[in-house]
């Protein structure tokens with residue numbers, strides 16, 4: 001077998017026109033390279049972002065000088081492969097132009113056998129400024145296209161928004177949680193690939209029909225051969241093998257091998273079963289020897305997006321192996337503005353955190369990037385389903401032929417790269433474009449249409465349809481037939497539907513509900529605006545104190561300081577947090593307390609939403625909050641901050657997403673309703689123990705409610721008038737503890753209050769903490785309190801998370817909390833916490 005791959009990763013770089021070459025990291029980008037060479041300050045610190053906008057107006061070049069190993073050079077075919085060039089790149093090999101690239105998301109392959117020399121070779125890539133490149137396109141079009149999040153002013157471009165012309169990560173141009181760093185660079189691997197005879201360039205395991213008894217599959221091999229011959233093609237996996245003889249022709253071949261696998265071990269999302277994976281290997285034999293082989297890993301499962309008319313409208317859910325799945329999770333954005341700094345370990349940490357929070361789905365949102373292989377491999381392993389957007393968001397895009405052709409290649413490259421991943425259950429055209437433009441609602445959408453003549457509107461919409469109603473679905477039918485496609489998120493029904501407005505907004509499709517936050521609506525509204533699938537909703541908070549100090553000095557710690565405003569990208573965001581806090585929580589005593597309270601506020605908001613959605617199952621079958629993570633240190637909607645620290649929200653999500661859980665709803669102020677949410681595939685019997693207690697721990701009333709619930713269901717099991725439950729107790733000093741118990745084990749527990757958090761009469765608790773370090777130094781802490789402790793917060797010196805945090809502790813109960821340290825490989829394991837600080841809400845509020 002003769003196929004050799006050889007990475008090119010020794011590079012230097014400089015600004016075009018300058019003399020000095022500096023060491024560069026490849027994959028990487030110019031901002032990270034400048035920072036590593038101490039040419040610019042930390043782009044994420046303070047207001048440095050504002051001073052670094054010159055970088056995207058320059059052209060940059062990268063160079064490597066290399067000697068090709070002899071055995072590689074001797075092969076008959078040699079290709080130079082770029083997994084990603086960001087973005088407008090002229091590539092020269094030994095002084096000759098071999099490629100002009102213009103789409104960050106494409107994979108480029110150039111035959112270079114005739115260009116390479118024995119001895120030294122010089123590869124140089126010039127990246128033209130993406131700003132200078134695209135300004136003339138805007139000029140030429142004659143009118144601006146909407147690009148809601150493009151921070152052109154910060155970039156020194158006034159209102160000239162050029163992001164839409166580049167096939168480049170939209171968030172590079174800024175977003176309402178992200179800085180503006182328009183990067184250039186070699187952002188994915190570069191390598192030489194050499195072969196003689198033949199090679200398999202791609203192996204796709206197409207899943208035609210997968211059931212518990214049999215998986216009917218087709219292995220689709222793409223083969224390059226430099227001669228005609230009869231070959232035996234074998235496909236094998238653990239305990240399985242199929243073979244056929246095929247005529248291989250000179251040039252490109254596509255060979256299909258149909259086969260069946262009996263009793264397959266199916267791939268399940270987390271919570272429903274094992275995320276079983278198979279490694280399939282394709283081999284081509286000439287005689288007894290293997291001339292070419294390729295392996296891929298995939299999971300076998302059937303996936304359907306079920307949109308079926310029902311009494312209420314039409315369903316919208318993922319059916320996995322015949323089971324309707326309630327999707328629980330969040331929206332994922334890129335983990336860094338300098339994406340190439342994200343290691344596999346950081347990806348693992350994110351996916352482990354998702355699984356730890358009982359999530360089963362992440363949406364790769366359309367303003368970022370088609371993620372790294374590592375991301376999807378980990379989702380495959382941990383049973384996290386992926387809703388995959390194509391990279392278009394909150395903007396209208398051009399539709400000239402070059403642009404469309406570029407998008408077609410981009411879609412095909414990424415479909416080919418990602419189609420074997422079991423985790424990807426849905427492909428979605430874009431983020432929020434259909435609803436923002438609202439073509440069939442003259443006054444609808446975000447008001448974009450009014451800036452255009454009717455003719456312009458028609459042409460802009462025609463361009464939209466070309467991409468999202470034709471090009472992308474066609475690419476899917478061609479390369480990932482059977483995969484589900486949804487043109488835009490959110491969407492009522494299949495687009496282009498002139499009757500869209502006839503459907504009541506919440507009875508079909510998916511919904512982004514932003515009334516809370518963007519429209520200042522009360523948290524209670526999460527109970528009113530529930531659709532069939534809630535693909536976005538969110539509420540902001542600040543990172544914790546330790547994190548804030550990593551990007552700001554102490555004296556910048558106030559809501560309206562320059563730095564706090566620079567690290568808040570959503571206009572009035574900081575003040576909106578305060579506005580809601582004034583409404584829902586007691587007043588924090590200082591700014592550090594404000595940080596903590598902002599996290600509690602966010603977590604409470606998201607809990608109301610998540611649980612309202614889950615309680616509405618099966619009408620509603622999915623809840624993905626905005627947003628999982630951050631791309632830099634910032635006040636944002638994230639549940640995990642840039643440094644990986646779980647905010648209160650992530651701990652809350654862990655509880656609210658628990659597969660079997662109790663949810664207490666007292667929204668209307670009169671009734672207290674107890675619901676059991678069961679996402680498991682079995683019915684459950686348990687008991688719900690209710691205890692009414694004073695804050696000092698006196699039990700005033702006790703009651704046990706039997707629980708019998710069916711599989712995959714949400715049930716209201718008990719309802720009582722708040723006044724009856726409370727009896728004569730003081731509302732501001734009484735708590736209800738609800739424990740879901742099964743066979744002596746407490747599966748879940750919740751507290752419920754009879755007044756708003758603002759009216760609760762908190763005393764400062766004395767929390768007794770007993771630490772145990774086992775033989776290996778792993779920390780476990782047991783906690784008890786004398787009076788109710790609200791939102792107990794443990795903070796460790798070491799990086800890691802606690803098995804629970806931001807929880808209410810009632811007197812007479814012991815909470816046992818384990819520290820999990822964040823390992824270098826990205827996993828979370830029981831470990832040593834170092835110093836631990838323990839506080840509760842009473843420590844953060846103004847007393848009296």
Ligand code: BMA
Pocket residue numbers: 175176177365367393394431432512536626
């Ligand atoms: C949603 C997203 C993002 C945005 C978020 C917060 O609509 O799709 O565009 O960051 O809202 O405003």
